[in-house]
Amino acid sequence: MANLVKIGHMFLNLDQVWCFEDRYVSDKVDELVVRIAGPGGESHTFSGREADDLRTWLNSKAVNLREVTGADLATEGRAQ
Numbered sequence: 531m532a533n534l535v536k537i538g539h540m541f542l543n544l545d546q547v548w549c550f551e552d553r554y555v556s557d558k559v560d561e562l563v564v565r566i567a568g569p570g571g572e573s574h575t576f577s578g579r580e581a582d583d584l585r586t587w588l589n590s591k592a593v594n595l596r597e598v599t600g601a602d603l604a605t606e607g608r609a610q
Contacts, residue, residue, distance in 0.1 A: 535587065538580040550588060 533544040542564060548571060551563040562581040565573045576584055 537576060537584050540574065542574075550584075552585065 534541045535544060536542075546566050548565045548567060551565065553559040553561040553563060560581055561575050561577045562584050563573050563575050564584075565571060
């Protein structure tokens with residue numbers, strides 16, 4: 531079974547998502563772009579309520595790297 535999320539009328543297969551681009555951060559445009567299957571693949575743009583819902587869901591799943599402490603950085607991902 532695919533890993534799906536429903537945004538508005540569309541179901542996204544998260545196993546095929548390459549990246550999410552929040553255009554508000556760079557261009558102050560209320561749009562969130564979902565790129566599918568690699569850098570040359572198709573994309574879907576969500577705006578308004580759908581973009582807000584997707585941002586909220588993404589923020590609930592994401593790890594904010596700015597909140598990682600120095601102690602975590604000293605040991606994470608390093609060969610000992």
